[in-house]
Amino acid sequence: MGFLIAGLVLVGLLSLLNLLLILAMARRLRTPGVLTTARAATGPVDRQQRRPGDRVASFSGRFDGTGLVAFLSPSCPPCQELLPEVLAYARAAGPRRVLTVVVDDDEDPVKVAEEVAAFDGLAHVVVARTGDELTGTFGVDAYPAVFLIAADGTVVMSGHDLAGVPRPARVA
Structure with a gap:
């Protein structure tokens, strides 16, 4: 039972980390000039x-x-x-x-x-x-x-x- 709870906590933490990385990337791409610079x-x-x-x-x-x-x-x-x-x-x-x-x-x-x-x-x-x-x-x-x-x-x-x-x- 302890392994099941630890596994669920680990999956939850990884999901939260993934969400934070996606939000950081979205903010970076919305910064003026960043997308244009990357394309160029x-x-x-x-x-x-x-x-x-x-x-x-x-x-x-x-x-x-x-x-x-x-x-x-x-x-x-x-x-x-x-x-x-x-x-x-x-x-x-x-x-x-x-x-x-x-x-x-x-x-x-x-x-x-x-x-x-x-x-x-x-x-x-x-x-x-x-x-x-x-x-x-x-x-x-x-x-x-x-x-x-x-x-x-x-x-x-x-x-x-x-x-x-x-x-x-x-x-x-």
Whole structure:
């Protein structure tokens, strides 16, 4: 009889521990930026994210030739780490060859404005939301997301950093 009671107590304690771990994990995932950071660190999660060879909508008036499209979120730590590289690329390529999409999903308006201001004169900047037309066109649901687009709208490169992107020639 003593073994039965000890077994029930042990099962009860293990169940309680399991419940506490599940609640801790749920709280961690609800923290802003954690899920986005986890997705970005492991690579593309969405099977619909555009890949090399895919075609996207026309960017007439926004790009000359090949263009870089970077989706960044002010609350995303990997985005903030990538920001200086995107700015350096924009300085070298010129504003008509870089489209920066600042994702504003109920972010701090000051942070969004600072990120937009960082690209002033360096790139064409669009403020978008997850799930809107632009992020939907590219199938983006994790940040940062970077695409190199050819003049005909074909995706040449996609990823979460600028590792595979050739450096542009300096513009005058």
